[in-house]
Amino acid sequence: MKAFIFDLDGVITDSAEYHYLAWRALGEELSIPFDREFNETLKGVSRTESLERILRLGGREKDFSTEEKERLATKKNEHYVSLIKNITPDDVLPGIEAFLSELKQAGYKIGMASASKNALMVTRQLGLLDAFDHIVDAATVAQSKPHPEVFLKAAEALGVEPKACIGVEDAVAGVEAIHAAGMFAVGIGDPAVLTEANIVFTDTTGLTLDNVLTHI
Template sequence: MNITPQALIFDLNGTMIDDMHFHAKAWFQILNNDLGAALTWDEVKVQMYGKNSEVLDRIFGKGKFTVEQVQKLSVEKERRYQQEYFPHLQLIAGLANFLENARQANIKMAIGSAAIPFNIDFVLDNLNIRHYFEAIVSADDVTDSKPDPETFLKAAQLLGVEPANCVVFEDAPKGVEAAQNAGMASVVLTTAHTQEEFSQYFNILRFVQDYNNPFIAELLPVRV
């Protein structure tokens, strides 16, 4: 498996920022307090993948809400998430240096996330890192969410790099599955899931807690 990639594709939530607890908290409030779903914390956590509309469909059944209702619930969920998380907003340790080193090594980079643009903009602009990314693929840019490979394949296409020459950074099993379906290797951030939850996948290069792991530097060309 190629470990000197031409492009790096980053999931966002839980991968670049350690914020999944705040997403879970916002969903927990919306689903239980606002919508009466009566779910446990663990039941909410396991549903947190894909587009917001897909989360609602999985829990309540397709067609339960109108398009307008889904949009309103989605915006309210993200508003609560951003308000709660903003005081804690920061990149995962070591990522700032890695992004700069990758840029200097002329490695192309993209965001491939199931987040809506509202949330992607919240992170990129408040942390002033938008300039590192040549392409951004959000929930609004795809028909099928992860584990479908569309998100990552579109990112690779926008970068002009073959899938086999991309490495994906992910934190969730469905994201790793999407990368595998796209023919891409993955590095897994263990911010939200244990290694055991990824046992069925064969495209994982390494599990890391953060970007200070020595393996991360090995992904970039050696400077001479």
């Protein structure tokens, strides 16, 4: 193994909560209430597909033109961006900074494969921009997770074969994308949910090089 490729939301920082709050506000505006359980189905999914899922939930998928849907998605993102302006280095999840340092010292390439178009901004606010050799976000890919494009692009940018990469994800769609790319999948979260991952840690404190490599 030569590289680790991380998702952002729910792995590096818990900006997933801000996504939930912004989507919930839009849902309420459209009279489509949803709970955290439904929100789990949006994790790792593109903004456009998330909106489609919310509209289908409310039976309103045919009520809006393509242009109107774009405006709704933009409105959600503007709300999300206003929320994440409060993110600081204190919002890096436990153990992540130590793990990134350990990987760098051991000579591994480090990439990011995020479904967020705001990945660069968030990573900068977290003070971690220099920790990554390359960041691929949703703005630079045509296909969203579970399609493997974002992970394959990250591997290509790092100059590493996919089979020599380890992907780290907290979402089912992300784990599917990692496997579709031909990589080893590390899941962060509930083992009962991330059943397709090769190894699952309940939270980021379990991420150490030894803990991962002993399962490969």
